[in-house]
Amino acid sequence: MNGIIAQLARALPCHGRGCGFESRWFRQVMPSKKIVFIGDPALKAKNSAVKNFGSKKLKNLIRDLKDTMKKEGLVGLAAPQIAENYKVFVTQPRKTKARDFGRADRCRVYINPNIVSYSKTVSLIYEGCGCVPDLFGPVIRPREIKIDAFDENGNRFSLFCDGLLARVIQHEYDHLYGIEFVEKISNYKKIVHRDYYIKNIRNSKAQNEASLITKIKTSKY
Numbered sequence: 388m389n390g391i392i393a394q395l396a397r398a399l400p401c402h403g404r405g406c407g408f409e410s411r412w413f414r415q416v417m418p419s420k421k422i423v424f425i426g427d428p429a430l431k432a433k434n435s436a437v438k439n440f441g442s443k444k445l446k447n448l449i450r451d452l453k454d455t456m457k458k459e460g461l462v463g464l465a466a467p468q469i470a471e472n473y474k475v476f477v478t479q480p481r482k483t484k485a486r487d488f489g490r491a492d493r494c495r496v497y498i499n500p501n502i503v504s505y506s507k508t509v510s511l512i513y514e515g516c517g518c519v520p521d522l523f524g525p526v527i528r529p530r531e532i533k534i535d536a537f538d539e540n541g542n543r544f545s546l547f548c549d550g551l552l553a554r555v556i557q558h559e560y561d562h563l564y565g566i567e568f569v570e571k572i573s574n575y576k577k578i579v580h581r582d583y584y585i586k587n588i589r590n591s592k593a594q595n596e597a598s599l600i601t602k603i604k605t606s607k608y
């Protein structure tokens with residue numbers, strides 16, 4: 388029965404398409420894994436490259452990452468955050484409780500990723516993380532990146548992007564190397580609580596401009 392409900396939840400027309408906040412019902416029925424908190428050894432453990440692209444284990448891991456990201460209202464999630472130490476993460480900038488503006492993107496899967504170039508132009512965006520509940524802080528990172536990775540079908544691709552997508556990719560990529568965003572906060576005096584972030588920063592001009600996605604270019608290998 389739970390399996391059927393989960394399938395229904397995944398099949399909802401608005402599921403992950405960025406058309407609105409996920410409903411409470413959706414969050415209740417969607418199966419998910421527990422996200423570990425900062426300090427958990429899983430966040431600092433070495434992450435292995437995926438070798439068997441056809442395995443059930445990988446399929447389940449990707450499903451768990453997608454479901455948990457959506458259920459927790461996150462725009463990205465890396466495998467070590469659910470205590471699975473593999474080089475896999477997912478992204479999906481869209482409307483969430485912490486974000487209600489800007490271009491959405493489809494759900495993307497990155498396996499054995501490698502960021503191959505960074506722009507010299509940087510941007511400052513307040514970041515948060517499912518492993519660090521309620522805390523947001525300013526982080527400066529390159530505005531554009533190019534990443535090579537394998538998708539969930541084992542096909543190699545290149546993605547060039549900017550704005551929030553480039554930001555989320557860099558944040559999740561750091562998780563694969565044991566780095567938490569709090570280690571990169573540019574000014575610790577500007578750390579804020581979620582409520583303050585939602586009220587004062589989420590919709591600020593600076594946050595929206597830096598998060599704006601203007602380029603998403605993918606190519607196959």
Ligand SMILES: [Zn+2]
Pocket residue numbers: 515516517518558559562568
């Ligand atoms: Zn994170």
